[in-house]
Amino acid sequence: MKIALINGSPKTKNSASGILLEDLKSHLSQKAEITEIKLQKTFIPEEIAAELKTMEALVFSFPLYVDGIPAHLLSCLIQLENAHWQNREIYIYGIVNCGFHEGVQAKYALEILQNWCKKTELIWGGGIGAGGGGGLANMPSTKNGHGPKAPIDKALQAMADKILQNKRQKNHYVSVAFPRFLYRIAAQIGWRQMIKANGGKTKDLGKRPEEP
Amino acid sequence: MKLVITDLKDFSISIKGEHRIIKPQGTIHPCFGCFGCWVKTPGQCVMHDGYENTGMYMSKCTELILISQCCYGGVSPFVKTVQDRAISYIHPDFVIRKGEMHHKRRYQNVIALSAYFYGENITEQEKKTARNLIEANADNYDGRVKNIYFYKTAKELEDILL
Incomplete structure (x- = not known):
């Protein structure tokens, strides 16, 4: 199974979006062919857009910006909506980290991504709103399922299972256990x-x- | 003062009273998440491309008016870039409002937020998302929502008075 993990943070390093994708990858990598992509600019190079179209699932991970999707990533989504998709049997998942403690504050950002799926005629697979994202880069590494990240790890594990089964999930809102x-x-x-x-x-x- | 943020380059909408318009002029750079507007030059974005003072302009306004193409239930990339670059309007510290974590006020003005969305094929779900999003924006600015309208074309907006 071909899966693209798309980091939509504009940060070049230590992004919470990247940390969450690493954790998701640990639940997927034995069973899937993973491609990691960073979208930090307002434009997706043609070869990257072409590669995305060959995937079976795309996972967008990004920070919550003013209740929505960061502007540069929104530009990329508009570009992808207008791209020619031969295969529309592609599942789209979203992971939104927010600096606030409540993951539910990512609700409308996930809705925007879901609305994009509808316009692009791709399949919305569901998302995670992760609260407490501001602390993820500073947390000590712990085994999956332990420490302050445990609720988020659990949500990522559940999402990985859905991705590997080509299934949808309801949006899941979690916070760090802190x-x-x-x-x-x-x-x-x-x-x-x-x-x-x-x-x-x-x-x-x-x-x-x-x-x- | 009314502050208008719009993606319309050829803006020709009548506005009553004192106002300022932020519209596409030259290149706008997207926020890269450095938090410099909070911890390096508090109150001002560190990127100097002509769009670094929006947070200050917001502090002088009584009404913030977003005029934007509706993109999946949100604003367009230009309007969103201006918003993303203007988080200096608020203070980095947190407060709890309505049972949720938000940022503390930096300024004392209370913003009345209006949004005028346009687009040929705005779905009912997108309208619902847009209404909720503007409510959420108002909560984060510690302001209130005044108006939210939807139009099929930008041309229709020329008949309104802001």
Whole structure:
């Protein structure tokens, strides 16, 4: 079975989208021929678009941007909608990670991807909305099914099973197994460390610059 | 002040009162997720291509009006790029609103958000997604929704007054 794992994060490294695809891959790789693709620009090279059309399943993994799909990936989807698909028996799955704790906040981004499937006449296989994505890159590696990522691992395992069976799943919304109030504190410590590393002060986070 | 973000290059819609229009002019670069607008130059995007100040413009507006082709129940790539590049309007810290995690306010203005979508074949499902998406945007801006309309063509919009 030919499956494309498509990383739709604009980040060049350490993206939560990539981490989630790595985890999904660990559940798939023995039984499938995996192609890994990064879409970081507003345009898909013709050879990549051609390769995607030869797959049996496409899995898009991307971060939630302003409740939706990052703009560069949206441009790529429009390009793919207008491409000539000889085989439309291709299952499309989505994995959306969001910085908020609640995975359900990815609901409308998954709906947009589902609506794209309808327009492109491909088969919507279902998705995962993963909350707490902002912390994924900083979490220690644990065995699948253990640690804060356990609920997400479980959802990825279930999705892998569906992909390998050419089946659909309902959208599944999960969060990291880490209390929301601690996640919020950890994120806020992170922003303070980052602004200090850039030579700023904590109070600068709330700056209100005047327009030029 | 009304702030209009539109993908219409030839924008010819009447607007009452003070306003600013952001429309396609030159190249706009998509957000690459650096969070520089929060932790390097707070309040302003680090990419200087003419679209770096949208967050500041949003802080001056009472109404934010999106005029966009409807793409699968969302806005078009241009309008979405402008939105993605304007997260500096909000503060990186989190708050809990309506039982969900959102970002804290950076500014005090309350935005009334309107969306005018156009497109030949907007399905009922896409309209439903679009309405919910605009509601979600308003929640994240800690504002409110004013109007959401759908049109078959951009030409039909020329008869309205914003």
